[in-house]
Amino acid sequence: MNIATAPKTESALPLLMVRNLRKYFAVKSDSLFGARPMVQAVDDVSFSINTGDTLGIVGESGCGKSTTARLLMHLIAPDTGEVWLAGKRLGGPAGVTLRDLRRNMQMVFQDSYASLNPRLSVQDSIAFGPRAHGVAPQQAIAKARELLVLVGLEPGQFARRYPHELSGGQRQRVNIARALALGPRLVILDEAVSALDKSVEAQVLNLLMDLKKNLQLTYLFISHDLNVVQYVSDRVLVMYLGKVVELGAVDAIYGRPRHPYTQALLASRPTMDPDIRIEKPPLVGDPPNPINPPSGCRFRTRCAYAENVCETTEPALAPCDAAAGHSVACHMLIRNSGHSRAANS
């Protein structure tokens, strides 16, 4: 069955499954000899998203969140790794084609202006995708106007406008309509509300939540804003320097984070409560250079609990609460790892 026409019902299989995704970028080197230095942007990233869920991805800038999204859409080609959509592997025998993947998986970017063609009216921008997939022009325009209603923009007022005639919030609504034009099952929102004013951000977030419910969508929500991710997500994945360091249900990640990086990230959140004062910064310094990341655990240069084993051995992402699907990559939680705080059998 074509994935695009498959019923949008709960399935035993995750809607999206990512296995061992890796992308290293070569950078310029002054030396004529030897291997070119590589930025290890995304390294051995695996996760899955169930139908109807929202997976939030958090981490400092440069941690690989946005590169992961672009790898999923194949806007950049991964070095290695597999992407599975609804149980079918991208490019595998009898698998899903890139064209099918892109019809079922759409993306909304942070820069609402750069995402739209300045020479196309709003309705033409939204109709562009369906027309490229063979929908007749009049039908595509009718669909575009329907989508404008869905995202809260009155077609009579907005359909013939151009991107420069819209506010940032309105443009992002158009980008959301454009992403929905091919009837995707999964939408990747890459810092999609980050550039908006707080009041507009709240309106667009509410719109996204309504659309998710009404259209039975699944979201991958990437943001540096921990509060927003907590608000929208069912599960949360924490990335550090190209690696997944923690993955679990939103309540577990925010209520009982287990990885020292997640703990520091959450502790550094600004709070409005005057009784909560942070005496010393929980996370100091910048992440190390991704060209030559630290050996073993990549967080060890900033971790208060680092020991020898953290330098010599990379901690695997392993379940700390298998029943709840909570996994952490830290030697303190790996039995017999050699860390003084790890349990021994």
Ligand code: SF4
């Ligand atoms: Fe810290 Fe070691 Fe755990 Fe890494 S593995 S987070 S360095 S204790």
